[in-house]
Amino acid sequence: MSIKFKHVSYVYAPATPFEQKGLDDVSFELKENQFIALIGHTGSGKSTLMQHFNALLQPSSGEIALAGHRITPTTKQRDLKTLRQQVSLVFQFPEAQLFESTVLADIAFGPKNFGYTDAEAKKLALKWLEKVGLPKSIANKSPFELSGGQMRRVAIAGVMAYEPAILCLDEPAAGLDPKGRHMMLELFKAYQARGHTVILVTHNMDDVADYADDVLVMEHGRLLRHTTPSEVFKDRAWLLKHGLGQPAASEFAAQLAENGLPLLPQPLTLTALTHRLVAHFKGGE
Amino acid sequence: MTKIIIGRYIPGSALIYKFDARGKLLVTFLFVFAIFLANNWPTYLVATLYTGLAIMGTGLRAHVFWDGVKPMVLLILFTSALQLFFSTGGTVYFHWWGLWLTSTGIVNAIFIFLRFTLIILISTVMTVTTQPLAISDAMEWLLTPLKWVGVPVAQLALVMSIALRFVPTLFDETLKIMNAQKARGADFNSGGLIKRSKAIAPLIIPLFISSLEIAVDLATAMEARGYQGTSGRTRYRVLSWQKYDLLNAGAFVVLLILLKVLG
Numbered sequence: 184m185s186i187k188f189k190h191v192s193y194v195y196a197p198a199t200p201f202e203q204k205g206l207d208d209v210s211f212e213l214k215e216n217q218f219i220a221l222i223g224h225t226g227s228g229k230s231t232l233m234q235h236f237n238a239l240l241q242p243s244s245g246e247i248a249l250a251g252h253r254i255t256p257t258t259k260q261r262d263l264k265t266l267r268q269q270v271s272l273v274f275q276f277p278e279a280q281l282f283e284s285t286v287l288a289d290i291a292f293g294p295k296n297f298g299y300t301d302a303e304a305k306k307l308a309l310k311w312l313e314k315v316g317l318p319k320s321i322a323n324k325s326p327f328e329l330s331g332g333q334m335r336r337v338a339i340a341g342v343m344a345y346e347p348a349i350l351c352l353d354e355p356a357a358g359l360d361p362k363g364r365h366m367m368l369e370l371f372k373a374y375q376a377r378g379h380t381v382i383l384v385t386h387n388m389d390d391v392a393d394y395a396d397d398v399l400v401m402e403h404g405r406l407l408r409h410t411t412p413s414e415v416f417k418d419r420a421w422l423l424k425h426g427l428g429q430p431a432a433s434e435f436a437a438q439l440a441e442n443g444l445p446l447l448p449q450p451l452t453l454t455a456l457t458h459r460l461v462a463h464f465k466g467g468e
Numbered sequence: 469m470t471k472i473i474i475g476r477y478i479p480g481s482a483l484i485y486k487f488d489a490r491g492k493l494l495v496t497f498l499f500v501f502a503i504f505l506a507n508n509w510p511t512y513l514v515a516t517l518y519t520g521l522a523i524m525g526t527g528l529r530a531h532v533f534w535d536g537v538k539p540m541v542l543l544i545l546f547t548s549a550l551q552l553f554f555s556t557g558g559t560v561y562f563h564w565w566g567l568w569l570t571s572t573g574i575v576n577a578i579f580i581f582l583r584f585t586l587i588i589l590i591s592t593v594m595t596v597t598t599q600p601l602a603i604s605d606a607m608e609w610l611l612t613p614l615k616w617v618g619v620p621v622a623q624l625a626l627v628m629s630i631a632l633r634f635v636p637t638l639f640d641e642t643l644k645i646m647n648a649q650k651a652r653g654a655d656f657n658s659g660g661l662i663k664r665s666k667a668i669a670p671l672i673i674p675l676f677i678s679s680l681e682i683a684v685d686l687a688t689a690m691e692a693r694g695y696q697g698t699s700g701r702t703r704y705r706v707l708s709w710q711k712y713d714l715l716n717a718g719a720f721v722v723l724l725i726l727l728k729v730l731g
């Protein structure tokens with residue numbers, strides 16, 4: 184199975200003076216069980232696209248096929264509950280969605296909605312509380328007593344607890360400290376490795392280089408490119424022209440090249456850069 | 469920032485948009501009284517023409533104004549119907565128990581219908597061509613006399629402006645939280661009353677919390693920048709009379725004279 188978008192367009196506030204194109208004739212096909220990064224500068228339509236994966240927004244025209252569902256402009260919202268269980272979305276700043284009196288109850292909210300019994304939901308909630316790196320001792324605290332970073336983790340646990348086949352994340356690590364960010368991304372990567380699809384919106388090119396198998400680049404609501412990280416990071420001028428950048432390792436390699444030390448093929452990650460440098464100096468001795 | 473429509477303001481560039489908000493608000497207010505001067509066909513014709521010119525002056529599509537009238541249609545028809553069947557006088561066409569259909573009744577019904585519709589249309593012209601913040605500023609100006617009897621008009625106006633400013637923010641926030649809970653399987657649109665009121669908790673609680681956070685942040689930011697109450701404050705948005713406002717005033721004076729002369 185795959186995730187297929189066919190000529191999907193979306194218009195915000197149609198037939199008003201505020202009409203605006205959110206998506207413009209977007210077509211692509213993604214393989215399941217991959218880690219997919221979605222990049223593009225501010226306002227390029229990433230969040231709009233993300234909300235189509237679980238049909239929070241329905242296309243104004245075009246068609247989407249994923250997880251055994253077909254979504255068209257006329258699909259009824261009430262037919263979409265099973266889709267929402269299989270395809271989930273973590274919004275930007277998800278800590279705003281917390282509402283229950285305890286952390287555990289909040290994480291169990293999603294599983295309960297999707298038909299797990301109270302006992303099962305509680306078990307899942309405890310499991311995911313630990314997975315996102317929080318101590319069991321906070322399970323019965325109010326989510327509003329936690330720090331911002333802890334709230335973020337609770338919110339993410341609340342979405343991952345019903346273990347959707349496709350997990351969509353809109354800048355989940357924005358505003359986290361570097362260690363927290365690393366831990367979160369490792370968690371998503373491990374989730375993908377266990378046979379799920381992860382789609383990640385990010386402004387951090389290192390995350391793309393470190394984790395993604397596949398990259399979608401958006402601009403002005405259109406899909407600019409759909410390719411692999413090594414392809415997309417090849418052309419520095421092209422990236423800069425579209426408001427993007429290179430991962431730190433590639434940046435570093437580019438500067439080395441300018442100073443007479445070309446490393447080929449271009450390293451994307453710090454590990455690759457290190458290996459290439461070691462090989463170069465060993466070979467050069 | 470999304471650009472949702474607050475109030476009913478619709479951006480445009482017609483001359484009427486340049487009229488001062490105070491003038492527009494005052495004229496709208498006085499129009500409600502002026503329309504009572506109309507009492508025969510010529511005067512109603514003049515009032516209708518005045519309204520028609522105002523509507524054309526906005527350069528907006530007709531359905532905008534229909535949207536303004538729509539919510540009131542039942543009330544207007546009901547009131548007109550009362551006039552139609554309960555007035556006596558003139559030629560009697562039909563009489564059944566307490567109901568009369570007379571020539572006076574028909575004319576009165578039409579007049580009442582026009583009076584209501586014209587008032588709604590004129591206020592719609594005002595609300596679609598004036599920014600809510602400008603309306604709030606204009607209200608403050610109109611309410612100035614109340615200051616002399618100790619009503620904190622400036623503070624009230626500030627509260628209103630702040631509320632208006634945060635309508636789109638809270639609207640965005642509501643939409644976002646609703647979508648986030650829907651993604652977690654919440655269902656806001658089905659089930660009976662009890663199920664629905666329970667379903668609202670995941671929406672209301674986060675919204676309440678973020679509104680409080682916004683309010684506290686705003687209060688802190690205002691105090692940090694030296695806000696101490698409103699006395700002696702100058703303003704950022706200054707309303708100023710322009711030459712266009714003579715047109716607004718002139719047209720209204722002409723209307724009054726014609727109503728008086730023909731009435």
Ligand SMILES: Nc1ncnc2c1ncn2[C@@H]1O[C@H](COP(=O)(O)OP(=O)(O)OP(=O)(O)O)[C@@H](O)[C@H]1O
Nearest residue numbers: 195203204205224225226227228229230231232470
């Ligand atoms: N609710 C809305 N109503 C109207 N227009 C909107 C709405 N949400 C987004 N837009 C518009 O759609 C376009 C795409 O917005 P979107 O939020 O998808 O961008 P993004 O790529 O996620 O940006 P960012 O990186 O800043 O999160 C923007 O031009 C935006 O102004």
Ligand SMILES: [Mg+2]
Nearest residue numbers: 229230275353
């Ligand atoms: Mg976004």
